[in-house]
Amino acid sequence: MRGMNDMLRQAQMLQKKMTKLQDELAEREVTGTAGGGMITVVCTGKQEIRSITIDKNAVDPEDVEMLQDLVLAATNDALRKSKEMAESEMGALTGGMNIPGMF
Secondary structure, eight states: OHHHHHHHHHHHHHHHHHHHHHHHHOOOEEEEEEEETEEEEEEEESOOOOEEEEEEGGGGOOOOOHHHHHHHHHHHHHHHHHHHHHHHHHHHHHOOOTTTTOO
């Protein structure tokens, strides 16, 4: 029975650490860019977009599609970096265990 109590205690400790890490990830930021830095997107470790910056030179009324593509590319870059950061941090915490529902 002692082994079961130890396992439960370890699981509770892991859960507390994971909750703390998720809170920290909500505050950590990554930056995605496109167009040589003309478009910048800042995203949190919880995949929430914090800001989008568009250089005025990226705005061409005759080519709105290019601007849309650049914003999309920068956003996807930021989200990819955010996911990689979260997976890396969670993997370090869980020792590489794949826990369903965790990033």
